[in-house]
Each structure stands twice: as C-alpha cells, then as structure tokens.
Amino acid sequence: MSQYTEILLTKRPDGNPIGPHMFEVVKKDMPQAGPGEILIKQTHMSLDPAMLGWMNPDKESYIPPVELGTVMRSSGLGEVVESNHPDFAVGDTVMGMTGWAEYIVSNGQGFNKVQTGVDAETALSIFALPGLTATQGLKKIGEPKAGETLVVTGAAGSVGSIVGQIAKADGLRVIGVVGDDEKAQWITEELGFDGAINYKTDDLAAKLEELTPNGVDVYFENTGGPIQAEVFKRLNAHARAVVCGMIADYTNPTPPPGPNWIPLIKKRIRVQGFAMPDHFKDVPELLGILTPYVMQGKIKYRSHILEGLESAMTGLNLFFTGGNKGKLIVKL
Structure with a gap:
C-alpha cells in the first residue's frame, strides 16, 4: 500500500x-x-x-x-x-x-x-487567514475613516501589507513599520504607503514624529517590540489600537511591561485584541468586504x-x- x-x-x-x-x-x-x-x-x-x-x-x-x-x-x-x-x-x-x-x-x-480562476498563492495570500485577519481587525475593530493616520507594524508581512492597502484605498495616511530597507521600499513604492520606518536602523521617536505630524488614529499591532511604546505616545484622542500579533514576545520569558494606562483615560483610547477563530462564522461577510478591493486591483501581494x-x-x-x-x- x-x-x-x-x-x-x-x-x-x-x-x-x-x-x-x-x-x-x-x-x-x-x-x-x-x-x-x-x-x-x-x-x-x-x-x-x-x-x-x-x-x-x-x-x-x-x-x-x-x-x-x-x-x-x-x-x-x-x-x-x-x-x-x-x-x-x-x-x-x-x-x-x-x-x-x-x-x-x-x-x-x-x-x-x-473560486475558479484563483490560483493557490493568491488564495492563501489574500483570501485565507491574511486577508480575513486584516479585514476583521481593520474594518471591524479599527473602524478607519478617511483623513485619519494609520500605523501598522509588520507592514511587509501577509496581514500588515493588506491592512495598509485597504486603509490607503479608504483614504487614510498609512505608515508601515518594517525590518529592512528593501521592505520599506516595497511598501512605499509598490503598495503606495505614505511612509516607512525601519525599526532596526531608524530613530523611532524622531521618524514617527516626522511621518505622523497629526498623530496616530489607528494602530494595527502585529509585532510588539520597542516601536510599540513610541506609537503609543503618538495616539490621538479616540484612537483605536488593534492588537493582532506580538511576534517579538511570543518566545520571550519576560515580555517588557506595558505602557501607563493613564493616557487611555485621558484620550479615551480603545485597545482591543482579537483572534480569527472567534470570527470564522463571519467569513462570508469578511470576504464580501475584501473581494471588491481585490477585484479593483487595490490589493497587491x-x-x-x-x-x-x-x-x-x-x-x-x-x-x-x-x-x-x-x-x-x-x-x-
């Protein structure tokens, strides 16, 4: 056999x-x-x-x-x-x-x-967990509005790149955090992000201040790490922080302490974590939101x-x- x-x-x-x-x-x-x-x-x-x-x-x-x-x-x-x-x-x-x-x-x-005509790489890169996660986190929790500023970490990754492209299509200013200059070039020149931060080489505080002159309204967190504290300082009143992943801390036995919660009160900031198994029942709805962006050529991968x-x-x-x-x- x-x-x-x-x-x-x-x-x-x-x-x-x-x-x-x-x-x-x-x-x-x-x-x-x-x-x-x-x-x-x-x-x-x-x-x-x-x-x-x-x-x-x-x-x-x-x-x-x-x-x-x-x-x-x-x-x-x-x-x-x-x-x-x-x-x-x-x-x-x-x-x-x-x-x-x-x-x-x-x-x-x-x-x-x-769907017939969708190849394997497209299916797994957009219509599987990456696209569903991006859509649920950004649309349902981040509630983006045209004219706002979004910062997304892991911006060249499968989820972060889709988050940024949807936000751009919705009229937001989008800043991506990445780990090397090639990825920074890709998200700005190919995906249309308004700016990129290399968390390994840039002065994080100075670069964030330069790229988010009006503060940050939506923070889509995929990685954790030192950038998190700097973005937190830039959050505007009524900002939404969408916590999707913390790759920098998954194997860290002593993750760094979180920020002081007083700004959450002063600025009425909403911080919400999520995981897709809670939303598998919503997949048809999420695909209905995501698919038009793809069909209009607004999502690259x-x-x-x-x-x-x-x-x-x-x-x-x-x-x-x-x-x-x-x-x-x-x-x-």
Missing part, C-alpha cells in the same frame, strides 16, 4: 530556533474517505506567525495548543481526490485547516471551495515559497528573523 507523510509536534519551543528536533516525520498508509467524507491532497500549506503561539502549552489562549504527538496545525489548500460528500466533487480545490500532512480526511467542516513539507520545520524561523519576503507558503 502506498504511504504519505505527516509531521508531528513532539517538543515545545525552548527559546532556541524552531527545527527538526521539535518534530517527528512519520509515514502512514494512504487513507480513504469514509461515508460523508472527502480525501484532500494538500498542494500548498500556509505558515503563519500564530503557529508559534499554537506550539506553546498555554491553556488559556484563544485556541487550545497543539498536543504533543499530534499533527502540527496549519491551514492549507488542496485538491479533493476522493469524495463521499454531497457538497464536494473530485477535482474541487478547497481551503481550510489541513495540518502538516500530505493527505487529509475530512467531513468537509471548515473547508471552503476556492508577494509570496515566499518553500519547497517540500519538511521545509516547514525550519521555515517558521523566518518570522523571527524577518527573512520572509511576503506570504510564507510551503509548496508540497
């Missing part, structure tokens, strides 16, 4: 780089779809910063941690190769939570068909492709180093 590959999580992060020592690559006999099920051959798998949190043992997080000895969690895209489900046919391209596996058996729950399932075991480190250039995707 032919076999396929799965990758199991076997160790928790310990402050060292993510690598094969934390996983087990296993071979299993090829599965079959049972009654009411589909068999999916995964072709493209998404790597996302949230996965670093899922690997930790935090029982109080928004989603249970990946249990040791089980398939590592991820979303992905693939082709239905066997179907006993009335809503799916062999040959359908579907997207959903797949995990680190070449084949997945599912009852169809959580999987959606990919770039993807960073890794080859082979096992590349995921080291590929996650690119989030810490900033080495990824766009949406991180594993091509199986």
Whole structure:
C-alpha cells in the first residue's frame, strides 16, 4: 500500500530556533474517505506567525495548543481526490485547516471551495487567514475613516501589507513599520504607503514624529517590540489600537511591561485584541468586504515559497528573523 507523510509536534519551543528536533516525520498508509467524507491532497500549506503561539502549552489562549504527538496545525489548500460528500466533487480545490500532512480526511467542516480562476498563492495570500485577519481587525475593530493616520507594524508581512492597502484605498495616511530597507521600499513604492520606518536602523521617536505630524488614529499591532511604546505616545484622542500579533514576545520569558494606562483615560483610547477563530462564522461577510478591493486591483501581494513539507520545520524561523519576503507558503 502506498504511504504519505505527516509531521508531528513532539517538543515545545525552548527559546532556541524552531527545527527538526521539535518534530517527528512519520509515514502512514494512504487513507480513504469514509461515508460523508472527502480525501484532500494538500498542494500548498500556509505558515503563519500564530503557529508559534499554537506550539506553546498555554491553556488559556484563544485556541487550545497543539498536543504533543499530534499533527502540527496549519491551514492549507488542496485538491479533493476522493469524495463521499454531497457538497464536494473530485477535482474541487478547497481551503481550510489541513495540518502538516500530505493527505487529509475530512467531513468537509471548515473547508471552503476556492473560486475558479484563483490560483493557490493568491488564495492563501489574500483570501485565507491574511486577508480575513486584516479585514476583521481593520474594518471591524479599527473602524478607519478617511483623513485619519494609520500605523501598522509588520507592514511587509501577509496581514500588515493588506491592512495598509485597504486603509490607503479608504483614504487614510498609512505608515508601515518594517525590518529592512528593501521592505520599506516595497511598501512605499509598490503598495503606495505614505511612509516607512525601519525599526532596526531608524530613530523611532524622531521618524514617527516626522511621518505622523497629526498623530496616530489607528494602530494595527502585529509585532510588539520597542516601536510599540513610541506609537503609543503618538495616539490621538479616540484612537483605536488593534492588537493582532506580538511576534517579538511570543518566545520571550519576560515580555517588557506595558505602557501607563493613564493616557487611555485621558484620550479615551480603545485597545482591543482579537483572534480569527472567534470570527470564522463571519467569513462570508469578511470576504464580501475584501473581494471588491481585490477585484479593483487595490490589493497587491508577494509570496515566499518553500519547497517540500519538511521545509516547514525550519521555515517558521523566518518570522523571527524577518527573512520572509511576503506570504510564507510551503509548496508540497
């Protein structure tokens, strides 16, 4: 009987780089779809910063941690190769939570068909978690208004780049925080951001003051780190801070203290964290908001492709180093 590959999580992060020592690559006999099920051959798998949190043992997080000895969690895209489900046919391209596996058996729950004509990279870069997360956080929580100023961290990443482009299309002044000059050039020259800050080399306070002369109305936080305190000082009255990710602190045993809360009172600032599992029921609505921007050519993206399932075991480190250039995707 032919076999396929799965990758199991076997160790928790310990402050060292993510690598094969934390996983087990296993071979299993090829599965079959049972009654009411589909068999999916995964072709493209998404790597996302949230996965670093899922690997930790935090029982109080928004989603249970990946249990040791089980398939590592991820979303992905693939082709239905066997179907006993009335809503799916062999040959359908579907997207959903797949995990680190070449084949997945599912009852169809959580999987959606990919629109004809949308290729895998576009689907995972825009219409999967990145675009949904950007739309939920910016539109539903950030409530952007034309003429306001938005600062987004991780601005060249899969979520941050979409946040900035939607905000620009809505008439906001958009400033992106990135980790190198190439990314700064990309978001300003290609995506149309009004300015960029390199958090590794720029004088953060001075650069923020220069680029946000009227203060900051919407702060979309993807990374944490030293820039956070400086943006907080620039927030205007009634500003909204959307907390989506904190990659700088995910593996930090002693995260830095937060800002003084007195300005929250004085300026009536709203700070709200969110996680997409709370909003999966809203996916059709979010896609309805996002799709017109895409159809009008207002959303550009770039993807960073890794080859082979096992590349995921080291590929996650690119989030810490900033080495990824766009949406991180594993091509199986």
